[in-house]
Amino acid sequence: MSHPITVLWSVPRSVSTSFERMISERGDHTVFDEPFSRAYYFGPDRRSQRYDETIPGSAATQVLAEVEAAAEERPVFVKDMAYHPTELLDREFLARFRNTFLVRDPAATLTSLARKWPDFTDEETGWADLDRAADLVEDLGQPLVVVDADRLCADPAAVVEDWCERMGVTYDPSALTWEPGMRPEWELWGEWHASTSRSTGFGDLRPPPPPPGHEDSRLRAAYDAALPVYERLLAHALPG
Template identity: 30%
Template sequence: MKIAMWSGPRNLSTAMMYSFGARADCAVWDEPFYAAYLEMTGLEHPMRAEILAAGETDAAKVAARLTGPHPDGKPHFYQKHMTQHMIDGVDHGWMKQVKNVFLIRHPARVIASYAAKRDNPTLDDIGFWQQAELFDMCDDPVVIDSHDIRENPEGMLRALCAALDLPFDPAMLSWSAGGHKDDGAWAPHWYGAVHNSTGFAGVEGPLPEMKGAYSELTEQALPFYRKLAACRITLPRT
């Protein structure tokens, strides 16, 4: 099975990659289109030179690998994607050959976390409108909220696996500290917290208070988040 997990940045996406990577039957690929995205846009991102040097800058070659044989012959292939990487000029047709899952998080939490690592984020940077656009392209997409995963990791991962027709593996609930062998070249800048973790962080607190431009950005992103949140996996309340 090929699983494409779509999110914006600062969205529990690395922890989810580590969760699937902890399965003995699953290969992972960290942000396959990142180098192509930087090459095509010319954007300045932290560690740009290292990302371009380490990654594949030809988007067509990336897509061919995403739909081809699984790395190391593993039965399952988990692909951690950033929605903002799927710009004009990147063919989306390969998405028909994978199971598409959308990992969402409230924009106030995303923006607060992103701004701590990179100043002055824009709506284009945080991936919400792109996520909604990709969602509309998919047949039978699956949606899961990072808040729900942190509240009940085992319950939500079991529900996600059921939605994918994939057996649940308890190994998904923990991983070794220090990072994953398939981390992208950008990991030293972005992955500090998850490198220190051995499992999903606990329940999130109240939403951060957003002011000024960040409040405006939150309001811009909210309609896209709410659209997908209405379709998310939920567990029965006891």
């Protein structure tokens, strides 16, 4: 009998890797770090031409089969961006999972993304497909269980305990801290996870920067598109 697959849908630069690290520390889940990014960037039918490399076994359906095979052995936790499996993103796909969301003020996520990828695309901001995933989850009759990065870092015990209760997972306060270091599941995107690899817990977040000014029209347009999605999901943020 298959075990549950919990998927945390987020956007780039949102502290989602720290949440994933907490789940790894529990030791009771097989953890996948952005597995569908292989399909998006390195698969045979990739949507992005950002990278030249092709990774075998990285078609979206193959990645899904890999995740579901792991769930035959033990519970699975997946952290990913909703834009990565966009070709699969429908009711049938999301019905396979326990879905949850993590958000952070888009002034922070987009500014950080622009520093890493100044040529980011609209899709790579992550917000449009996150909104689409939320629509589908509600259409399935599942609740919107949302973690806000600022609340998480300000009071990790309260947020994580509430999240565990809503997701049907036993709360383990000992997992709120961990030893620093890289994780094997971070191999593909290790450079993006450097700050988390140095952390020992959720720590403090700097206040988000001001919204991008209109002089940076590209970043401002991305912010204006993201803000309603953030505000929609923030209304469901834990604890609540």
